Amino acid sequence: MHTKTYAPHIFLAWYVLWWSILAVAPLDRKDWALENLLALALVGTLIATHRRFRFSSLSYLLITLFMSLHAVGAHYTYAEVPLGFWLKDILSLSRNPFDRIVHFAFGFLLVYPLKELLVRTGSVRGFWAGYLPISGTLAQSGLFELVEAVVAGIVSPDLGAAYLGTQGDEWDAQKDMAAALAGAVLMTILVGLFPKTFRISPAAPDDPTSIPTSVKPY
Structure with a gap:
């Protein structure tokens, strides 16, 4: 039996509350x-x-x-987050x-949704179901670095350093991408180790045509 899940609505309500605070x-x-331009675009796309x-x-x-982690970074600017100073x-x-933690989280937390998208829409299986989400996450990480640089240069050049959060590191973009890659690889390994926990249904979560199983990832 399949029942409609309200989890997405609950998560959206939480994010709206957290973002508003x-x-x-x-x-x-x-x-x-500036930090919220891409974030709100993503939320809008998911809703649409x-x-x-x-x-x-x-x-x-x-x-x-x-998105909740990113909201914290946007509030303080990434280079000034108190938790980061404590860890420092x-x-x-x-x-x-x-x-760097959030870039790692980008790969770790978003590679699975990308994997689900590819599996359910492109019938990706086997080796490619592991490789393509990782390479896609890395590509998105690199794309965001480019978009952020362009946005900072066009919209507000004086905020470039704060917005990009380089903290004086000329290799910051490359290290951010490496962190995202590490996160994506780690999550992919976990998905491989626990296939039942991370099972992806070929149908929509509450689609009555999907085949019920004893263990689901949702």
């Missing part, structure tokens, strides 16, 4: 606005396409977790690592 008095309003393609509740949860002190790091 962090929209109050951000450290730098202009940087906050929800009737045509519904992810599993697990995928929506992973997306929500990433206890680990004796040379920089605030929060932006």
Whole structure:
């Protein structure tokens, strides 16, 4: 028996609440606005396409977790997040690592939703079901680095350093992409180790034509 899940609505309500709280008095309003351009575009796309393609509740949860982390970075600017300074002190790091953590989370949390999209729409299987989501996540990470640089240069050049969060590291973009790649690889390994937990149904989560199984990822 298949029942309609309200998990996506719950996750969206949580994100709207969390985003609204962090929209109050951000450290730098202009940087906050730039940081939210792509985030709101993603949320809008998910809402607009929800009737045509519904992810599993697990995928929506992973997306929500990433978006919630990004909202924190947007509020403080990535280089000024208090949690990052705390980690910097206890680990004796040379920089605030929060932006690197979120790039790792980008790969770790979003590679599974991408895998689900490819499996359900492109019937991707076997080796390619592991490789393509990883390479796609890495490609998206690189694309976002380029888009961020262009947006910073066109919209607000004076905010470039704060928006990009390079913290003086000329290799920041490459290291961010490497962090995203590491996260994607780790999640892919976990998916391979626990196939029942991360099972992907070929049909929509509440589609009555899908074949019921004893273990589902949503």
